[in-house]
Amino acid sequence: MLQRDLGRQGLRVSAQGxxxxxxxxxxxxANDITSIETVHRALDLGITLLDTANVYGATGLYGVGANEKLIGHAIRGRRDxxxxASKCGxxxxxxxxxxxxxxxxxYVRRCCDESLNRLGVDHLDLYYLHRVDPRTPIEESVGALADLVKAGKVRYIGVSEVTADELERAHAVHPVSAVQSEYSLWTRGVEESVLPTARRLGIGLVPFSPLGRGFLTGAITSTGSFADNDMRRGMPRFHEDAFDANQAIVETIRSVAAEKEVLPGQVALAWVHAQGDDIVPIPGTKRVAYLEQNAAAAELVLSPADLERLDTVAGRTVGARR
Known part of the structure; x- marks a missing residue:
């Protein structure tokens, strides 16, 4: 897979994580066996950036801190x-x-040590401030991340879901390599100020949910199939009226996909890739088949006409993001 630079500090990753x-x-x-198979297949395909967090998961075989423990198990023997990437906050x-x-x-320092222990590694390549603590100035939180870099426990730092002002303040304390935010054909808020600020400062963007939590694949035709614990049941964009209105975005994606003889989700991901070489989306999946479909989207080239058609519906989403 193609490689991309995140930031100006030397962090180089696969074009898709x-x-x-x-x-x-x-x-x-959760199915830990298929998830581990998916991680292994990702590495086989040249996907290098794996994104987890200390707060992800309390299910599966691993209990509290489940996702970090799972990823640590999956990368055993393949750390190089x-x-x-992990997170705290x-x-x-x-x-x-x-x-x-x-x-x-x-707390930041303690979380890092706990994450390293769960993952079974001696350093994190990228460590994010997952959210800004309203009781702690971001300068103090990022200062702690900088100390972790000096200690050799972290190589590069990132911030997640910040404002443009918070990104500026964080970067003034220690160079930030990546900012993680939701970004897709139905969530474009970062384009207003966060992305321009990141580009001015030389910070890469790592979009999560680039497939609109699965909606932009066109595979979700109702919420009736969601499990009881599926977070999308409580999201306004998946409520009945909004769900039907948002199908207009999917129909345009389907049209472009049909012409190119690819899948709608691949078109949606290709649109994110097309927004710049400083953007590295991290679509999530626990199934090998979906992983392979997503990875192929990194090679899909959309024409100017394709992008223009998609831009006519991009961001015209009904319902709040959460």
Missing amino acids: LGCMGMSQSYGV EVVL IVDVRPGSGMELRADPD
Whole structure:
């Protein structure tokens, strides 16, 4: 797979990464065996960037910190093939009451040590501040990340779901290599100020949910098939009225895909890739077949006419993002 630079500090990754959250939470029943097979296949395909977090998952075989433990098991013996990314800053996510956040320096340092232990590695290639703690200035949180770099526990730092101002402030403390935010044909908010700021500062963008949590693949025709614990059941964009209205975006994607004889999800991913060489999407899956489809999208070239057609519906989404 093609390689991309994230930031100006030397971090080089595959043009597409693998989001690992869904292997352990939010999208139905976990299956650790197929998830490990998917990670192995990703490495075989040249996908180097694996994205996890300390807060992902309390299901599957591994219990608390499940996703990091799962990924640590999957990369055993193949660590040198991986650009390993994890995060800190979210303590817990409770349905109906939102996120509990914490990112004071002592907590950041403790989380890093715990993540290294769960993953079974001596350093993280990329370590994100998962969310800004409203009780802790971002300068203090990023200062702790900088200390981890000096200690050799982290190679590069990132921030996630920040404003343009927060990105500026973080980068002033220590060079930031990557900013992670949701970005896709139905979520384009980062284009307003975060992406321009990142580009001015030389920071790469890592979009999560580049397939609109599966909606943009065209495979979801109703929410009735979602498992009871599927997070999409509570998302406004998947509610009945919004769901039907958002099919207009999918229909345009389907039309382009039919002409190119590819899958709708591949077109949606190719659109993200086409937005710049400083963008590295991390579509998530726990199935090898979907992984292979996603990986092929990194090679799909959309014409100016294709992009123009997609831009006519891009971002015209009904319903709040969460």
